[in-house]
Amino acid sequence: MKGYLGIDVGSVSTNLVFVDENGGVREAVYLRTRGRPIETIQAGLREVAGRLPAKTAVRGVGCTGSGRHLAGVIAGADVVKNEITSHATAACALAPGVRTVLEIGGQDSKIIIIRDGVVADFAMNTVCAAGTGSFLDQQAARLNIPIEDFGPTALESGAPVRIAGRCAVFAESDMIHKQQMGYGLPDILAGLCEALVRNYLNNVGKGKEILSPVVFQGGVAANVGMKRAFEQALGLTVQIPPHYGVMGAVGAALLAREKMARGGNSRFRGFGVAATRFAAGGFECDGCPNLCEVVEIKREGEVIARWGDRCGKWSSALTPEEKTG
Amino acid sequence: MFCRPAYKQYDDCEVLPVKVTFPHMGHAWICLSAMLEYLGVSVVVPPPSSKRTLTLGVKHGPEFACLPLKLNLGNFIEAREAGADTVLMAGGCGPCRFGYYAQVEHAILEDLGHHYRLVVMEPPQRHIGELLAKIKYVTGQSSWWQVVQGIRFGYCKARAVDELEMAAHRLRPREAVPGATSAAFKDALRVVVQAGRPADMPAAVARAREIMAAVAVEARPVLRVGIVGEIYTLLEPFANLDIERRLGELGVEVDRSIYLSEWINDHLFLGLLRNMRSRRAACRAAAPYLNHCVGGHGQETVGSTVLYARAGYDGVIQLLPFTCMPEIVAHSILPRLDIPTLTLTMDEQSGEAGLVTRLEAFVDLLEQRGKRRVSLPAAAPA
Numbered sequence: 001m002k003g004y005l006g007i008d009v010g011s012v013s014t015n016l017v018f019v020d021e022n023g024g025v026r027e028a029v030y031l032r033t034r035g036r037p038i039e040t041i042q043a044g045l046r047e048v049a050g051r052l053p054a055k056t057a058v059r060g061v062g063c064t065g066s067g068r069h070l071a072g073v074i075a076g077a078d079v080v081k082n083e084i085t086s087h088a089t090a091a092c093a094l095a096p097g098v099r100t101v102l103e104i105g106g107q108d109s110k111i112i113i114i115r116d117g118v119v120a121d122f123a124m125n126t127v128c129a130a131g132t133g134s135f136l137d138q139q140a141a142r143l144n145i146p147i148e149d150f151g152p153t154a155l156e157s158g159a160p161v162r163i164a165g166r167c168a169v170f171a172e173s174d175m176i177h178k179q180q181m182g183y184g185l186p187d188i189l190a191g192l193c194e195a196l197v198r199n200y201l202n203n204v205g206k207g208k209e210i211l212s213p214v215v216f217q218g219g220v221a222a223n224v225g226m227k228r229a230f231e232q233a234l235g236l237t238v239q240i241p242p243h244y245g246v247m248g249a250v251g252a253a254l255l256a257r258e259k260m261a262r263g264g265n266s267r268f269r270g271f272g273v274a275a276t277r278f279a280a281g282g283f284e285c286d287g288c289p290n291l292c293e294v295v296e297i298k299r300e301g302e303v304i305a306r307w308g309d310r311c312g313k314w315s316s317a318l319t320p321e322e323k324t325g
Numbered sequence: 326m327f328c329r330p331a332y333k334q335y336d337d338c339e340v341l342p343v344k345v346t347f348p349h350m351g352h353a354w355i356c357l358s359a360m361l362e363y364l365g366v367s368v369v370v371p372p373p374s375s376k377r378t379l380t381l382g383v384k385h386g387p388e389f390a391c392l393p394l395k396l397n398l399g400n401f402i403e404a405r406e407a408g409a410d411t412v413l414m415a416g417g418c419g420p421c422r423f424g425y426y427a428q429v430e431h432a433i434l435e436d437l438g439h440h441y442r443l444v445v446m447e448p449p450q451r452h453i454g455e456l457l458a459k460i461k462y463v464t465g466q467s468s469w470w471q472v473v474q475g476i477r478f479g480y481c482k483a484r485a486v487d488e489l490e491m492a493a494h495r496l497r498p499r500e501a502v503p504g505a506t507s508a509a510f511k512d513a514l515r516v517v518v519q520a521g522r523p524a525d526m527p528a529a530v531a532r533a534r535e536i537m538a539a540v541a542v543e544a545r546p547v548l549r550v551g552i553v554g555e556i557y558t559l560l561e562p563f564a565n566l567d568i569e570r571r572l573g574e575l576g577v578e579v580d581r582s583i584y585l586s587e588w589i590n591d592h593l594f595l596g597l598l599r600n601m602r603s604r605r606a607a608c609r610a611a612a613p614y615l616n617h618c619v620g621g622h623g624q625e626t627v628g629s630t631v632l633y634a635r636a637g638y639d640g641v642i643q644l645l646p647f648t649c650m651p652e653i654v655a656h657s658i659l660p661r662l663d664i665p666t667l668t669l670t671m672d673e674q675s676g677e678a679g680l681v682t683r684l685e686a687f688v689d690l691l692e693q694r695g696k697r698r699v700s701l702p703a704a705a706p707a
Contacts (some may be wrong), residue, residue, distance in 0.1 A: 066678055084686030119690045121665070124683065147618060207660055289375035310567070 001026070002057045005268070006253025006261070007075060008086070008246065009037050009067030012106025013219060015028045015246040016044040017239050018052060023093055028246045037067045038297075041074050041273040044305065049271035059270045060260035062086070062252030068118025073305040074278060076269035077257045082210040088112045088119045090159070091215050094241040102230065102238070103247070104200065104220035106133045111205050114212050123204050131200040133220045134270055135168050139175065139192055143185065147223075149203030150189060157190035158240075165195030165202075193229035217244040231238045248310060276300060285309060344369050345463060346409035348397040351560035352486045353585055355411070355518055360479030361409050363523070363598035364464040364471060371400040374563040378403055385433055389645035391673055392428050392555040392564055398433060405439045413463060416447035420620030421651055433690050448592045456593060464551055477521045483519045483586040485530050494580065498548075498571025501541040507570060509540045518653040545576075548691050551633035553626045554644035555583040560585065565644055566680050567670055572642075575688045580631035580638075582607070583622065607632060614658045622649030627658050634664035639667070640690040647672035665690060 004019040011033060018027040029047045033040050062079040064086040065072040073079040091101045101112040107133050113121040125131055131265065140147045154160075161178045163168040171192070178188055214236050221224055221244040228239045243250055260266065268277075279298045284291050293313045297305040306314045346369045347357055358368045372378070374396050381402045382395030401412055412431065417424035427445040435443050446459050458474055467475070489510060497506040513533035520529035550572060558564045559581055572579050591604045607628030615627045630641045643659060645652035647670050659666045667687045669680065672676060 019621065066682075082682045082685040082689070084682065085689040118693045119686070119692070122686055122690070124679070207657075288375040291376055293675065 001055070001060050004253040004256045005048070005058050006074070006086075006246075006249035006251065006256065007041065007063045007065075007071045007077075008083075008248035008252060009033065009041060009063070009071045010105055010107070010248070011066055011292060013245075014044055014050050014067070015064075017243070017249040017253055018048055019250065019257070021257075023254060023257065025243050025250060026310065028243055028249070030245060033067070037070055038074060038278050038280060041067075041071050041280070045075065045271055046274040049274065058266060058268045058270075060256035060266045061187050062254075062256035062259075064075075064248045064252040066097040069305075069307060070280075070297065074269075076273070077256075078264075078266055078268070078269040079252065079259050079268075081252055081255050083108075083248055084112060084119070084124070085112060086255065087217065087249045088114060088122075089254050090247040090249070090251035091241065091245075093215065093238060094243065094247070094250065095144075095213065095215045098213050098215045098239075100208075100214045100215045101174045102205075102214065103218040103281040104132060104216075104226070105218040106137075108132060109200055109204050110209055111200075111210075111217070112142075113208055113210075121208060123206070123208065125215045126202050127235070129197055131203060133218070134227075135171075135191060135196065136192070136220065136223065138168075139172070142172075142175075143179075143188070145185070145189075151222070151224035151226065153186050154189035154193050154223075155186075157184075157186035159187055160182075160190035160194055161187050162179040163188075163191040163195040165197075171195055184263075190225060190229070193223070193225040194233070196226065197229040197233050208242040210234060210236070214238045214239050219245050220277055221222050221245070282301055282308070285314065287311070287313060326428050343367065343411070344402065344409045346371055346399045346404035346407075348567065349374050349561065349563075350557055351585065352490075352514070352567065353483075355514070355566040356483040356585060356589075357480045359482045359520075360475045361413075361463070363478045364467045364475040366464055366586060369404050369407050370476075371404040371407070371409075374400065374561065378563075379673055383705050385437060387429075389648060391422075391699065393555075393646055394430065396561070396564060397400055397426065398430050401430065401434055401441065402437070402439065405441070405700065410439070410446065411442040411463070413444050413446065416445040418447070419618060423600075423621065425434075425505065428522065428669075440445065447473035460665045474523065478526075480519060480586065480589060481518075481523065481526050483589055485526070485533065486514065487584040487586045488530075489513050489517070489533055490584070494535075494573065495541045495569065495578055496537065496542060498576045498578050499542040499545060501543050503574065505540050505542070506573065509536050515679075534588050547576055548581070548639045548688065548695065549577045549636050549637075550577050550691070551580050551641045552644060553584060553629045553633075553641055554621055554622065554655075555626075555646060555649050556583050558644040559572065559583055560644050565648070565669075566677055568642070568644070568669070568680070568684070571681070571684055571689075575684060577688060580633075582625065582633075604628075610635075613657070613677075614661065619651045619654045621649065621651030623655040626652060630659060630662050630664065630666065634662055636662065639695060640687065643668045645670055665694065 003018050003229055006017045008015045014033045016029045017025055019025050027048055029317050031040050031044050032084045060078045061075050063198055064081050064083055065076040068080050087103050091098050103110045110124045112119055137147055140150050161183050163248055213304045216238045221240045227238055277300050281291055282295045285294050290310050292309045294308045296303050296304055344367050344552030345361055349371055354370050358370055361368045378399030382399035386395040386398050413429040416427055431443045444459055444463055445550050458623055485677040493506050493510040500506045516533045520526050569579050583628040587602055590598045594666050596603055604625050607625045611624045615624055641664055656668050
């Protein structure tokens with residue numbers, strides 16, 4: 001089998017997918033990043049390699065997510081793309097005709113407006129993390145229910161309670177208050193979903209023209225309570241695409257396919273990198289008062305990438321090919 | 326307009342200023358120190374704005390003030406350490422609170438025990454004489470003729486620096502060797518800075534032009550993006566995380582809606598010089614959407630965006646410091662203008678990842694949109 005590898009390294013999860021020549025998703029791996037992106041990427045590569053047939057050829061690699069440069073250096077990426085473009089690419093491929101993409105991940109959320117198959121506008125959360133998956137995770141933990149049960153329980157609600165959605169801190173104290181008043185768990189959970197959707201639409205979706213078909217993706221799309229809250233707030237049907245949780249990785253793989261179609265050999269270092277010794281280190285440059293925190297990535301003791309310096313003194317000391325991409 | 330009577334702080338001072346400093350705003354220091362040093366004033370240029378400057382400003386500034394106040398404050402504290410005793414600061418009238426920053430910053434510095442003399446250069450409302458009087462105070466013994474020559478010298482430097490910046494904007498997306506433009510710009514700027522007398526300027530400008538012209542370029546398609554917004558975040562690379570360089574390296578030719586020399590002509594010379602871009606054109610273009618001064622550069626932001634759309638630019642990026650009222654007013658109008666826009670709010674965060682992601686995504690958006698426009702041959706004019 002021949003195909004393309006997509007790697008999405010986010011703050012909360014690291015996702016890897018393998019798509020075949022026709023753009024079909026063959027394998028998807030979802031791992032928690034747990035603050036150790038390098039080890040997680042290696043674990044993900046090991047897992048993908050184990051699942052694929054022995055004679056699989058990787059024709060290209062795309063990386064995305066906040067750790068995309070790191071992933072690009074470790075795996076040897078052909079394309080390193082921002083999350084917006086990757087998510088939009090995946091949504092257009094898996095939900096043809098889509099005009100609005102709502103994406104809520106672990107630490108960030110975004111809205112992408114697509115018109116005629118092209119990104120026309122986008123926004124990312126700036127103010128706070130109240131509208132993201134971490135917040136739901138936290139509240140589920142506080143209420144002592146597994147996150148998987150969050151959505152189905154919320155759907156049982158007949159009369160959701162009103163919870164302030166402006167800020168996670170207010171939402172939490174409001175929620176505790178409602179709990180102490182004796183409201184039922186389903187009503188509180190449904191209220192939380194509505195608060196989160198209000199927060200998202202007021203902050204991220206502010207001023208955007210949300211037109212059908214609407215696609216909801218990102219890890220939080222697993223929560224059926226959130227899907228229903230979006231449908232009620234928008235008055236529109238919301239679709240959840242297959243592989244909604246790994247759309248960034250799918251987009252990165254598709255972008256790698258697009259790039260490699262123009263020719264050239266992949267820079268993929270092979271699944272063997274899972275066994276290579278990588279180390280990340282850093283130091284504070286004292287060349288000027290900016291005191292930049294420079295990050296160094298080493299492979300088997302040899303520096304292969306550096307970034308974080310404002311002036312380029314350290315990153316440009318390496319060959320351009322090895323730079324951040 | 327909420328205009329206050331001219332601030333008279335300097336009248337109480339018997340002693341003439343000894344060492345003058347001013348806040349950083351991009352390359353404005355080159356123009357200001359040229360003018361002052363020509364007039365025999367000794368100048369202390371604050372160290373370039375850095376994380377330390379920001380840390381000092383954030384520590385001592387009011388939490389909800391905008392980024393410019395915090396960086397000004399940091400500049401003054403660092404200039405004090407270098408021996409400055411007089412602050413030369415711009416003022417302003419109108420809804421933007423910047424008009425009162427000079428006094429607020431001065432009061433904070435006093436509380437900290439940094440005693441500075443304060444000279445506020447209010448933009449002349451009726452007559453250029455108001456401004457000249459303050460310059461005369463700072464420059465002491467100089468004759469009016471010398472003062473005028475000094476201003477001219479400073480203005481020449483501003484023009485030269487702006488010309489170099491424009492060249493850098495044009496070259497960077499086309500450079501054959503990554504980083505070559507930024508390196509040449511640094512060298513060219515040094516040549517302009519070193520020109521000590523007005524008579525040295527023509528040779529310095531010619532040399533600087535040569536340096537820029539030596540940057541090797543490749544013919545390649547580039548995107549054109551206009552940058553609009555609040556003047557300080559536009560002009561100060563430290564405040565906007567060097568957005569012009571980043572865009573250039575992403576293959577974007579940028580044009581800034583405000584250059585220092587244009588601002589000087591508009592606000593200090595009251596538009597005396599005719600053959601250059603002026604805020605009046607921007608305000609005329611803004612009229613159908615915003616026909617009133619909302620303070621700061623709100624009206625210019627709207628107007629410049631309209632002008633960029635008309636000129637066929639691919640997109641516009643609006644920059645503002647967090648909590649900037651005039652730009653928030655302008656922001657609400659931008660979606661109605663027929664051009665893709667991206668608004669970026671700058672504050673003390675130094676995390677560049679978020680900015681880079683947004684810029685890359687915006688550039689992708691413009692590229693895709695451009696391709697589609699080309700591939701639709703019979704596109705009806707909108």
